[in-house]
Amino acid sequence: MRRSLLALVGSLALGAFDAHAQSLTTTFASDNGRSSLDPGCFFDVSVLRPLGLTIHQLDVNVIGTVGANVVIDVYLIPGTYVGNDTNAAAWTKVSTGQGPAVVRNSPTPIDVEDFFLAPGSYGLYVHHTNSGVAYTNGNGANQQYGNAELSLSAGIARSTRFGGSLFSPRIWNGTIHYCLGNATYGRYGAGCSGTGGVLTLQPAPGSRPVLGSTFQLDVTNLGVGALPILWFGISKTSWFGVPLPFDLSPLGATGCWLLTSSDVQFQLVNTGSAATFSAQIPNQPVFSGAVFQNQVIAIDPGANPASLITSNGGEGCVGT
Template sequence: MKKRLHTPILALTLLLGFKAYAQPCAVILSSTDSLICSGDGITLNALANGPDVQLIASNASGNNHRGNMFDIVATNAVTILSFDASPMGNTTIEIYYKVGTWNGFANTPSAWTFIGSAPVTYTGGFVAVPVDVNITIPAGQTYSFYVTSNNSVVSLNYSNGTNVGNVYSSDANITFLEGGGMEYPFTQNTGAVYQPRIWNGNIHYTLANQPGTTITWGTGETTTSIPAAPTSTTTYTVSATVAGCPSTLFDTLDVTVSIPVVTANGTLEVCIPNDILLYGEGAESYTWDNSVTDSVAFEGIATATYVVTGTDSAGCTDTDTVTVTVNPLPNVNAGADFSVCEGNDITLAGQGADTYIWNNGVTDNVPFEPTSTVTYIVTGTDTNGCVKNDTVTVTFNTNPIVSAGPDLDLCQGVPHIFLGSGAQTYSWNNGVINGTPIAPLNTTYSVTGIDANGCSASDQMTVTVHNVMSSIFSSGGTLTAGTLVDMTAQWVNCSDMSIIPGETDVVFNPELNGSYAIIVQDNVYGCIDTSNCVSVDFTGIEEMAASELTVYPVPTNGKLTIASTNAVIERLELIDLLGKVLETTEPNALQTELDLSAYESNTFFLRVYRSGQMALLKVVKN
């Protein structure tokens, strides 16, 4: 909203006639055409001067110096027109005045107002000083004047007086008082004043608005002063008749009204902390509130309304306001820093704004696969066009090089410890626990390793399980193991699993009654198997019928059940591959159990004693 500023009503004295100077027999204007601000008032004063009146101050001479100060007291309101001086040579005369007496201000130049100066030519007497004094002294007031030569070697005549302030000459309208003399200018900083001294010269003045004077304004008013409040440029006229003046006097005055129309312009909306630039138009100079300087950028921190006051060349003012909206920056968030493993996709999505632009070729919310550690910058723009950045660092981690180990050839029932390498933790298929022995299957094993960064990789190993099956049969007193290819054989005595020296062929002819078995070893992979025991009795050789004893389950993960169909099991021995007796029980029952849970996976033998006979059975623990 615009606001018009008004100054108080102006009081302007308009002396109609010759506009610049007071003159006798004239309606005189003390100023030229006037300029006011819209909304201001003005008082028009008409001063009708009568004929020129002259008072001789003094012509006594007798002394001289550069200049004089003296007082004039007005009985009636008068306008001092000019002075005649008495120079002692060609010089330039300066004239000053002040309201009130001169006495006590001779050494105070700042107390005086300079009226004018003019050159004069020496004639031996009074000469007119061509300076239009034009000073009106109200009735009953004292004004002082300083008339001086500005030439340090040319003086003005004055006379010695009797007492400073004494009346030297007067008439019905003004009184001239004794004053003082001094060097130029203003005692020349010496402080020396010669007093009392009487200035030699004439005083020309005129009476203003003397009785019998009639004044008529173009508006019809007949007072000496009229108020005016023009809304546009207006010409005012006045006429006057003055006693002693030959004709009616006229003059005019134009009052121009200045109407500045100020507008506030500049930045209307910004994003914090951008600069704001405000400037006014329609006047000459501009002042802003809130410490703003016209056309000088400043940082806006909050939405605010700014007021500009424009002043034109006439000093007239107008105001306008502008509201600048300061928008906060969006709270853009690229997300927390994180890590990614080789070969994985990531998705970067900005938050806190409306649109997002990423560097490094990234598209917001579109998956991509990073290949190195990078700090990504997102630029978010909100609906106000305000922009802010944020960063997120994505650490790229290569995957570990995981190894399951080389492919293996193992013998059935032989335990193996699977150990992954290249990572920190490992997960196997087929029930394998890393670092724990297990009798492997004839299959492919896979391991997945995870490193300290959480990155993973997999590897495989193939396990081939080789199985050696040994069996024997008897014919009379001869035991035969069948055909052996790439294998080594060794016959043993089942009573204590002792080796029978020299008996390494597939055919064995025992010389003594007993129970015998053959141990067969694969020459390629080293796998070993031991056959069942066969009894040889030369008095009546008998092979224990396999159907008389039952062992299950084989293979087993824990408990075994041993059952006999026709004789009580008197004693039971668990033997390892080396013939060491691991455990002995005496169940004395047709059926018993044996728990192998405490033993590692392997191949074992059971010696079963019943009715004076012994049988050797093979079992496998997974």
């Protein structure tokens, strides 16, 4: 859905959002793992929602150098992984993604290419191409996870892609982040202080990124004379190889963080210490489930040595 998002942003000429994205987590309390490269975990999922869902991010448990770039591939098979874990020809690669490694037993967010799952059962294989993977031994009682939209049954691990040594049962340590096609917007991270207070980005009351509607974002606590720029991005984990979030304090923007990539920018008008942005979202089903991020960057003389402040981030899901 990355290309769809860019098309959407281009169509809007342009707009953005903060999504309370739905998610399902297994565990990050690993007690086992593979430190060598090329391992992966297999597990089954069942999509319970009648309209399906779109997966846009996976958090994984990495064994490797903190900050190093982690690349994963995601493979899919209808039905189950059971009996198919060495049959590479039966699987379809549906996504790939990357992100900077976090310390073991903490989620490493991977911004994967979005993929849609219709209602039904599937086997998933999350393959680490250039890092180790941490996982948890299964005992029967700790292998089932679920909510109203998605269930997960773990699982096994293999030391190499569709081969090598088998380890069973093993629980994939991770979180599946997904969008339901319902229009949502939510905030993440925090803004930093400028001459007008803590810079804040939020949707206008009652405003959501609904297909065929006008979506509005409000920016508050701008200092007098501050120049706000709204960024739209397609990643909150990296930008031109720079891991996100990125601390701007060493550059003089004390306490400020870069939270999203900047793929499209809009200069806003500061009126009475506030600004707004609104755009018409095309009523085109292809954009349903598109996920995006945004953040406001403002030039604010006197706020800090860099005269630069940032807002909280926003992540949205386009839908109905």
